[in-house]
Amino acid sequence: MMLARVADSLYWLGRYIERAEHLSRLSSVMLNATLDQTGSGAHAVWIAMAAVGEPGDGESVGSFEAAEALVLNRGDPNSVVSSLARARENARQVRDQITTETWERLNLLYLKVTDGDAAKAFAGGSDNFLHDVIADLHLFKGAADTTMSHGESWRFMMLGIYMERAQLVSRLLEVCFAESPVHGQLDDHVALVSLLRMACALEPYLRVYTAEIEPRHILEFLVFDEDFPRSIRFATAQIEQHLSAMARAIGGERAGPERLAGRLKARLQFADVDELEAVGAGPLLTTVVNECARIHEAIYETFVAYPLETRLPA
Amino acid sequence: MRIYAANVELRGRDRRDALESERRDAFGDASKVKRNVEKSVAAKTQTLDDAPTLPMTEAAYLPGIAYDEMFTPDGEVRKHYDPLHGRMSTLGAEELAGRQRTLERSFLLQGITFTVYGAENTTERIIPTDLFPRIIPAAEWSKIEAGLTQRLQALNLFLADIYGDQQILMDGVVPRELVLGAPSYRREMQHLYVPHKAYANVCGSDLIRQQDGEFAVLEDNLRVPSGVSYMLANRDAAKRTFPGTYRAAGVRPVERYPDLLLSTLKSMAADWRNEPQVVVLTPGVYNSAYYEHAYLARLMGVPLVEGRDLVVHENMVYMRTTTGLRRIDVIYRRVDDDFIDPLTFRRDSSLGAAGLFNAYRAGNVVICNAPGTGVADDKAVYAYVPDIIRYYLGEEAILPNIETFLCREPRQLQHVLKNLDQYVVKAVGASGGYGMLVGPHASQKERDAFAEAIKADPENYIAQPTIQLSTAPCLVDGRIEPRHVDLRPFILSGEKTIVTPGALTRVALKRGSLVVNSSQGGGSKDTWVLAEENGHSNGHGNGSVRP
Numbered sequence: 100m101m102l103a104r105v106a107d108s109l110y111w112l113g114r115y116i117e118r119a120e121h122l123s124r125l126s127s128v129m130l131n132a133t134l135d136q137t138g139s140g141a142h143a144v145w146i147a148m149a150a151v152g153e154p155g156d157g158e159s160v161g162s163f164e165a166a167e168a169l170v171l172n173r174g175d176p177n178s179v180v181s182s183l184a185r186a187r188e189n190a191r192q193v194r195d196q197i198t199t200e201t202w203e204r205l206n207l208l209y210l211k212v213t214d215g216d217a218a219k220a221f222a223g224g225s226d227n228f229l230h231d232v233i234a235d236l237h238l239f240k241g242a243a244d245t246t247m248s249h250g251e252s253w254r255f256m257m258l259g260i261y262m263e264r265a266q267l268v269s270r271l272l273e274v275c276f277a278e279s280p281v282h283g284q285l286d287d288h289v290a291l292v293s294l295l296r297m298a299c300a301l302e303p304y305l306r307v308y309t310a311e312i313e314p315r316h317i318l319e320f321l322v323f324d325e326d327f328p329r330s331i332r333f334a335t336a337q338i339e340q341h342l343s344a345m346a347r348a349i350g351g352e353r354a355g356p357e358r359l360a361g362r363l364k365a366r367l368q369f370a371d372v373d374e375l376e377a378v379g380a381g382p383l384l385t386t387v388v389n390e391c392a393r394i395h396e397a398i399y400e401t402f403v404a405y406p407l408e409t410r411l412p413a
Numbered sequence: 414m415r416i417y418a419a420n421v422e423l424r425g426r427d428r429r430d431a432l433e434s435e436r437r438d439a440f441g442d443a444s445k446v447k448r449n450v451e452k453s454v455a456a457k458t459q460t461l462d463d464a465p466t467l468p469m470t471e472a473a474y475l476p477g478i479a480y481d482e483m484f485t486p487d488g489e490v491r492k493h494y495d496p497l498h499g500r501m502s503t504l505g506a507e508e509l510a511g512r513q514r515t516l517e518r519s520f521l522l523q524g525i526t527f528t529v530y531g532a533e534n535t536t537e538r539i540i541p542t543d544l545f546p547r548i549i550p551a552a553e554w555s556k557i558e559a560g561l562t563q564r565l566q567a568l569n570l571f572l573a574d575i576y577g578d579q580q581i582l583m584d585g586v587v588p589r590e591l592v593l594g595a596p597s598y599r600r601e602m603q604h605l606y607v608p609h610k611a612y613a614n615v616c617g618s619d620l621i622r623q624q625d626g627e628f629a630v631l632e633d634n635l636r637v638p639s640g641v642s643y644m645l646a647n648r649d650a651a652k653r654t655f656p657g658t659y660r661a662a663g664v665r666p667v668e669r670y671p672d673l674l675l676s677t678l679k680s681m682a683a684d685w686r687n688e689p690q691v692v693v694l695t696p697g698v699y700n701s702a703y704y705e706h707a708y709l710a711r712l713m714g715v716p717l718v719e720g721r722d723l724v725v726h727e728n729m730v731y732m733r734t735t736t737g738l739r740r741i742d743v744i745y746r747r748v749d750d751d752f753i754d755p756l757t758f759r760r761d762s763s764l765g766a767a768g769l770f771n772a773y774r775a776g777n778v779v780i781c782n783a784p785g786t787g788v789a790d791d792k793a794v795y796a797y798v799p800d801i802i803r804y805y806l807g808e809e810a811i812l813p814n815i816e817t818f819l820c821r822e823p824r825q826l827q828h829v830l831k832n833l834d835q836y837v838v839k840a841v842g843a844s845g846g847y848g849m850l851v852g853p854h855a856s857q858k859e860r861d862a863f864a865e866a867i868k869a870d871p872e873n874y875i876a877q878p879t880i881q882l883s884t885a886p887c888l889v890d891g892r893i894e895p896r897h898v899d900l901r902p903f904i905l906s907g908e909k910t911i912v913t914p915g916a917l918t919r920v921a922l923k924r925g926s927l928v929v930n931s932s933q934g935g936g937s938k939d940t941w942v943l944a945e946e947n948g949h950s951n952g953h954g955n956g957s958v959r960p
Contacts, residue, residue, distance in 0.1 A: 102722050103733040191524070192698050194707035195717045199523070206524050210537070251735065349736050402735040410737040411726055 103403045105196055106255045108189040110398070112197075113259025115186035116205075120236045121267045122179045125150060126166040127229040128296040132289065133162040139289035146294060149274040150267075151177065166225060170232075171218055179232065180212045198246040204239040208232065251348065254341045258398070261341070262391055265334035268298060269387045272321060272331075276314065277381035288312055303327050318380055319372040331387055332367040338394065339364045345402070356397035363390045474886065474893060480626050481895060482547055482885040493550045493943060500658045501545070506891055513544050513888055516650050525646050527701040540643065541936030543887045546651050547898060547918040548662070548941045557620065557628055557902065558912045560812030565616050565904050567802040568633065568789045572612040574805075576602045576785065586804050587797045588821070595794070597636075597787030599750065601757055605774060607783055608681050611906045614781040615674070615745075617641070617917075620812070620900040622883035629813045631880075631899065633790040633798070635782060637747055640917040640937070641670060641903050642705035647939035648915065664941040667915035670903070671712035674745075677907035681779045682742045689742035691715045692732065694723075696748050696764045706747050720748070725768030728775040743779045744769075750784045758784075792875060793819065793841045820867055820874040829876040830867065833860045836876040838867065853879060882927050887920055887938070897921040899929050900940065916940040 125147040132143035144162045151169065170179045187209040190202060211217065212232065221228045240260075247253045275285050275294055285291065291312045295301040298321055307324070308316045324330040342357035366386065375383060474484070483494045490498045501509075517539060520526070526537040549557075574581050575592050576599075582589040592598060617638030619631045648667050652659050675691060682689035695706035697719050710717035716732065724731045724738060731738035751758045753765035772778045788794065796817040799810040818825040818836070829836055832852075839849040850863040867874050884895035902916040918940045919929035929935040 100734045100736055100739060102716055102718060103735055104719065104722050105716075106735045188698070191703070191707075194524070194704075195711035202524065203522050207522060210521065255735075345735070405737075407724060407733075407738070412729075412738065 101196070101251050101255075103405075105193045106251070107399075107403045108193045109196065109252055109255040110259040110262075112186050112189040112193070113256040113261075114263040115182045115189065115259075116236060116239060117260045117263035118177075118267070119179050119182035119186065120233055121264075122151065122169055122177070122182065123229050123232045123236070124299060125297050126169045126179070127226065127233070128293050129162055130166050130225055130229075131296075132293045135289070137289065139287045139293075142285075142287055142290040143293035146271075146274055146290065147297065150271045150297070163225070167218075167221060170225075170229065171212070171221060173213075180217075183209050183212055193252075196252045197243070200242045200246040201239065204235065204242045208235040208239070211235070251345065254345060258338060258341045261334045261337040262395060264329060265331055265338065266388055266391050268321060268329055268331055268334070269384045269391075271297060272318065272380060273384045273388075276318060277379060277384055285314060291317060298329050300327065300329055315372060315376065318375060322375070322380070322383070323367065323370070323372060332364075335360065335364045335367055335387070342394075342398075349401070355401045356394050359390060359394045359397055363387065363394070366390075474895060477884065477895065478624065479881040479895075479897065480622050480624050480883040482622075482883055482898070493548050496658050496661055497545065497548065497655070500655060501886070501893065509544070509888055510891055512654050516542060516544050516654055519650060519653075520646065523646070525642070525704055527704070541920075541922055542643075542647060542650065543896075543920055543922075543936055543938040544651070544654050545886050545888065545893075546655070546659075546939040546941045547885045547900075548943065549900075549916075551943050551945060553628070554914065554942045556811060558914075560628075560630075560810070561616075561618060561902060561904050561912050562910050563802060563806065563808060563811050564618070564630065564633070564798065565613065565906055565910055567805050568616075568635065568798070569610050569612050569906060570805040571801045572783075572786060572789050573607065573610040575788065576607075576612075577604065581801070581804055584804070586800050587794065591793055591797075591821075592788060595788050595791050597750070597785065597791055599785030599788075601770065601774075602783065602785040606776065608683075608779070609906075609908055611681065611908075612783040613786045613789070614677055614681065614783075614906055615641075616904040616906065617901050618904065620902065621815075621880065622900070624881050626883075627813070628900070629815050630798075631815055633795065634901075635786040635790045637749060637782065638901075638903070639702045639705050639747070640901055640919075641913075642708040643937050644903065644913075644915055644917045644940070645670060645708075647917070647937060651939035651941075659941075662941060663944045665914035665944050667913055670913050671709060673905055673911055673913070674709065675713040675715070677905040677909075677911070678743045678745050678781055680907035680909075681781055683776065683779075686742050690740060691743045691745065692718045692741050694718055694720070694744050694746040694748055694753075694765075696720075696752070700747075702747065709745075720762075720764045720766050723766035723769065725766055725772050728768070728772045728777050730766065730769060730772045730778045741778060743781060745781050750787065753780065753784065791841075792839075793821075796875065815877055815880060818876040820871040820876065825876075826867070826871050829874075830864055833864060835878065837879060838863065838874055838876045840873050841875055851879075882921070882929075885918070885920070885938070887922070889922065889924075894924070896924075897927050897929070898938070914942045916942075 129144050129147040133140040140162075144165070148165060168175065168178065172178045173180055173184070175181060183205075187205055190197060190205050194202060214220075243253065243256065271294070285294070291314065292301065295304050295312070295317060300317075300321060304317070304320050307320060320327060320330065322331050325332060325336075327333055339357060339360040342360050346357045363386075366383075370383060483491060483498060485491060504512075520539040520542060521537065524537075526539050571581065571587075579589075581587055582592060613635035615638060617634040617640060619634065620628045621631045622628050644667060678691045679689055682691075691713070692715055693706055693710040693713070695703060695710075695717055697703065700706070707717055716722075718732050718741075722732045723741070724733060726738075730741045730744070732741055746753055748764050752762040754767065754770040755762050755765065756767050757770035758765075769778070769780070770784070773780050773784075795814065796819050799814055802808060802810045818829050820826045820829055820838075829838065833850070834852045834855075836852045837849065838852065850859065852860065855863070882897040882899055885898045886893050887896040889896065898918050898920050900916050900918055903913045905911045905913070918938045920936045920938055921927055921929045921934070922936045923934045926934065
């Protein structure tokens with residue numbers, strides 16, 4: 100049993116945490132790719148900016164300025180600092196529900212990125228800065244995992260994390276494989292490696308496919324891999340698992356979100372990369388994004404903003 | 414972009430309400446500006462030669478004319494301060510400053526902060542905390558404990574009476590119009606059953622130590638007193654800052670406060686509700702005392718709810734949970750009377766729940782503290798507290814009041830008018846817009862003008878002598894200096910009345926200032942109540958807890 104408002108805040112806490120991590124990684128990879136003055140660097144910048152919804156031509160604004168804005172611009176609601184501020188705001192609302200260890204990780208990180216010297220620290224070593232932010236977010240997740248009860252509160256937070264992850268990875272793949280690319284077919288080695296880095300997938304990928312960096316393999320890995328925690332299939336399986344557990348707690352007839360999640364999970368379980376190549380990755384990725392939006396709404400209707408009449412005691 | 418959905422919108426109305434409900438500082442002192450604020454007297458300072466010295470203070474430690482917690486007027490260290498004084502003397506300035514920084518850092522990290530919302534950016538501030546504990550010997554504490562217990566018992570009986578048969582008003586002990594005309598008197602509470610007659614379940618009284626070393630009550634706080642989380646956080650910090658001194662001193666623990674609070678709240682629930690559901694009601698995250706609300710909820714293990722989580726249906730109060738509605742039995746509310754129910758009190762409030770008060774009247778939920786307790790900590794009623802104690806308990810007050818003259822009484826009025834140059838005169842009325850007169854500092858012309866105002870409306874004025882607060886050593890700008898302090902102990906009252914053996918010591922951090930409110934440069938420090946008379950170790954560390 101937990102308050103509906105609290106569940107909502109925990110869910111969003113998870114989403115903002117995941118978003119902050121993803122944005123930090125995009126910025127970091129983007130900055131790194133442009134160190135080599137090649138066309139593939141510009142391609143990586145384009146992928147990152149398109150994935151956050153600001154494609155442009157990749158050259159009008161310098162990649163450092165773009166990365167700095169993506170990380171530190173408080174005016175932009177989709178920057179790392181804004182995501183962390185919102186994550187903390189949500190955490191503060193449910194301060195009684197999360198452990199002190201978990202809270203302190205987030206609060207520390209928040210104080211770091213909102214510090215007056217943050218811009219200076221970023222300029223002085225953006226790579227270190229972003230590395231630390233990502234590491235701190237991993238510490239947060241680790242603290243949550245090892246100190247919080249894996250009950251309802253934790254499940255709502257994990258649900259937020261995986262919902263956000265499924266959508267962010269889908270979006271990243273859409274940019275690379277589904278939309279008509281400005282930079283032509285994505286087959287450049289550096290750009291492909293950058294893509295894997297953006298999904299934090301390079302090392303696990305190499306373990307499975309060795310150093311043969313092929314678009315087909317990347318797609319297969321990031322969409323269908325059963326064990327890689329950032330594949331879409333893995334994320335949807337987690338979503339389904341958490342929702343089923345919560346549905347059991349509610350008991351009975353109200354089978355909303357977990358049915359949708361189960362359907363999406365099955366869709367990914369029984370598709371394969373040949374099918375994707377035949378029809379293009381677009382339709383499946385669009386399905387994932389749309390289904391996630393429906394699951395999101397169903398979560399609200401079932402757990403948070405349910406109509407009172409249905410729940411009043413007889 | 415579709416995937417960047419967001420949930421944090423400034424809930425404009427909540428925030429406005431939260432801010433409005435909140436003309437108070439982070440320790441939750443509502444609009445009652447402290448009476449002592451205006452009572453400064455020009456402090457007569459000792460010369461350097463009189464002053465006791467501490468190794469690291471460049472200028473010597475000058476307590477002034479006020480009672481000093483650490484030094485006797487002759488410059489001797491009071492016995493119960495010996496161990497701490499020793500430690501202060503051996504640690505260098507560097508080390509002390511380092512410990513102070515560690516302390517502040519840990520407060521910031523834990524989020525023991527209040528948020529300052531600016532136009533451009535929002536910042537987190539901590540309430541200044543001083544690392545040196547304030548120490549109270551066992552004998553002094555037992556008097557405080559007895560005095561506070563007596564006082565709260567009498568005030569609860571008083572509340573039960575004025576919201577019942579009003580015997581005390583019939584007997585003319587307290588003027589009828591003074592009580593019934595007070596804005597904090599809640600007609601709605603009349604003839605309402607309150608378990609154990611415990612109207613004020615949580616009370617935070619403000620005590621001061623006068624020049625003669627005696628404690629007196631400056632103010633009772635029976636509405637929504639706060640600051641207890643600082644008491645606990647300060648203790649936690651002090652244990653880490655002076656572990657050895659703490660162990661040796663034999664300090665009585667305060668850590669049981671959350672479970673004592675929970676059992677007090679549970680004792681208010683109806684007998685037939687086994688496993689009563691307790692919740693903490695907060696105005697929300699924008700309230701400056703939000704940290705405390707979340708802290709208490711977390712340590713009691715009960716939900717922290719906001720008004721929008723509550724649903725009242727057929728005079729039962731429920732909260733919206735993920736698995737449906739769940740009934741609530743006891744609400745520890747940290748929302749002022751005015752805001753708890755828009756149907757009964759302020760209509761434009763969204764911080765409470767519509768219908769909550771009716772559910773309370775119907776006996777289906779308990780609100781703690783009960784609405785309407787504010788009438789007993791009213792400025793004018795304060796003057797009658799010794800009479801109230803005598804009336805209900807047949808005892809003399811153990812802890813004295815600050816001497817207060819009521820201009821409504823003709824003889825006291827004459828006395829005040831004759832000696833205007835010695836008193837601070839203050840309007841009682843809720844508006845308070847009439848201002849006040851600080852007699853010793855005013856010109857003859859001002860006094861004459863004020864005398865006319867008092868004569869025109871004597872019922873609206875009280876007068877008190879100027880008072881001093883005691884001083885305690887604080888680390889200020891790298892030096893140990895005396896600063897004025899008060900004392901806020903917390904008393905719980907349900908089936909039993911319990912005084913927590915500890916308190917929040919509030920500090921006026923500006924030199925010479927008597928203002929301890931956190932909104933005006935005040936801070937706080939830990940308060941050690943000793944278990945043993947001499948404060949020395951009994952060989953069992955801090956295990957010497959008295960029952």
